[in-house]
Amino acid sequence: MSKRPQPTVTDRIVNWFNPVSGLKRMQARQVQAYYEAAKPDRTRKFRRDTGGPNVQTQQGAVAIRNQARHLEQNHDIARGILRTLMTNIVGPKGIGIEPQPRTKDGKIHKEYAAALLEAWRDWQTKPDVTGQYHWARIQRMLVKTWLRDGEAFVQLLSGPVPLLDHGTKIPFSLEIFEPDMVPYSLNDTRLGIRQGIELNAWGKPRAYWVHKQHPTDGIVMLSSNNTKPVPASRILHIASTDRIGQIRGVSEFASVITRLEDIKDYEESERVAAKISAMLTAYVKRGNPEMLDPDTLPRDSEGNIAPREISMQPGTIVDTLEVGEEIGLIDSKRPNPNLITFRQGQLKALAAGVGATYSSVARDYNGTFSAQRQELIEQWSNYATLTDEFVGNIIQPIWEAFVRAAALSGVVPVPKGLKEGSADDALFIGQSMPWIDPLKEANGWATLVRAGFASETEVMRKRGVNPLDVLDQIQKFRNDAKDRDLVFDSDAAWKVVSENIYSDSSDED
Structure with missing residues (x-):
């Protein structure tokens, strides 16, 4: 939307002689100003899409x-x-x-x-x-x-x-x-x-x-x-x-x-x-044409000027250039840094x-x-x-x-x-x-669960797993571990016992 149109000199003259016409004139111009986007001009293409x-x-x-x-x-x-x-x-x-x-x-x-x-x-x-x-x-x-x-x-x-x-x-x-x-x-x-x-x-x-x-x-x-x-x-x-x-x-x-x-x-x-x-292309740049003697240029068997050949290898020293000649390389300015x-x-x-x-x-x-x-x-x-x-x-x-x-x-x-x-x-x-950073995400969810702002089920759902399947897997793992007399740090009961043991030993010290 555009700014409110300001009255022109013509508007003031019309208002002086006929206030009603002047008011209608200003209202019409104001309505037009509100929808400038609906008007095409030479600097903006106007798309008309009337099809269903x-x-x-x-x-x-x-x-x-x-x-x-x-x-x-x-x-x-x-x-x-x-x-x-x-x-x-x-x-x-x-x-x-x-x-x-x-x-x-x-x-x-x-x-x-x-x-x-x-x-x-x-x-x-x-x-x-x-x-x-x-x-x-x-x-x-x-x-x-x-x-x-x-x-x-x-x-x-x-x-x-x-x-x-x-x-x-x-x-x-x-x-x-x-x-x-x-x-x-x-x-x-x-x-x-x-x-x-x-x-x-x-x-x-x-x-x-x-x-x-x-x-x-x-x-x-x-x-x-x-x-x-x-x-x-x-x-x-x-x-x-x-x-x-x-x-x-x-x-x-x-x-x-x-x-x-x-x-x-x-x-x-x-x-x-x-x-x-990447394909190295070189050319021989010669000096002033007046300095060149056509009789000294190499020619083929038919008398035509033969193309110049210069063998280039790594470490090559070119010492066959004439006076005023130099070797140039074609640079395409690629790769483009932008x-x-x-x-x-x-x-x-x-x-x-x-x-x-x-x-x-x-x-x-x-x-x-x-x-x-x-x-x-x-x-x-x-x-x-x-x-x-x-x-x-x-x-x-x-x-x-x-x-x-x-x-x-x-x-x-x-x-x-x-x-x-x-x-x-x-x-x-x-x-x-x-999870972008698993450690940070896990700590955040653990804090929410302990505070009561989230449930374990919600966390499992967010990770894309079925809570019932997780419980079945944990239960089976715990039973198998117990049958083999193994206790893991993830076992909550063992964690409580171990914390009590360590605290008792520290008190004795």
Whole structure:
């Protein structure tokens, strides 16, 4: 917003003769001044975007998706960004699930939870229809596809399915596929199909029209009947959307593709220049042309002036120069000393656009502990937001469908006395914020726990582990150690005894 406009000479004259007109004049000028950003001029480009959200995606989503895929395959920074985001969203082991079914009195039904967890562990080995991927890898592939392409799809298949062997105790499998399988070009107002998705009057998906084969694998010829409708109840769709009412997603790289390509081209130019600079090129600089005698220049058999050859090796002394001649070297001023500074600035802007930390994108960890921790804390909320979106759109619906299939198949039936609607309740455990300095972090958490401001369970959750698993591991370790007459410093009982022994011995001294 600009400053309040000051009255001009013309304004004062109009006010003198007609105050009403003068007031209207000033009000109009003031309204205009408030929205100077809405006026284009010769020094600022003015973008007019009046298209709806689905018009924009129809025009550019596929092109952006193809560029993002090309960058992932050919640009190390783009590939590193995807890996950084993927690692912080799902991690190496994927999103953890802790069943939380409850009895009518509100307590967790331990037997049913244990049975679900056992069946879930068996299912994780071969959860997809191809049998090629385990559960954690499927999560990583879906996250990478979602961020790079803008969206990803999963089909839920339960019970008997023609030609499908589920391969696990629970008859439940996943079919994951890329956004290419749902054609953007399929639009039919009569059927309510928009960009390959059939919608009802309220805009809720009823069915997804999916290609029977991948449209770009070059094996089959596409035709009008190459797609089939799949009920929306069997499809999970996660998409990166920017506007309300947007149906399909757009790549997270949409706003930074130009910068990525510029960085790639600039670095390549600098590398080529540095490579050429490393190849020593010399020339002989001669004096005044009037001092040169053409008759003394070397000539070939045909009488033409022969090129001058000077052998150069390490330690060579050149003593064949004529009067007024000297040897010069071509210097390309490479490597460019400003390359690092420029690259750092571009990567900081790039990291802000994709929602990753600069340190992780640039692999630059030269900051202080406080600076790196502050960067991680501020950025971790973005990772947690993406994790929550992935859990809500993919993980939780898959878990609910799994519990349903387990019950209907009779492998893990729902027990009596269970609280209605709590059979598929679960705690979804995402990645925890890593510790930059483990000693400082551990001391801080220990202080909070002793003061009563935090619980041991919370600390374990922050570290990304299941408290019940930790207790089982500790109990087993303590029992094994006791059977072998071993006592470790981590045993609280031994710690109390040892402190008393040392204090008694000090008193005697």
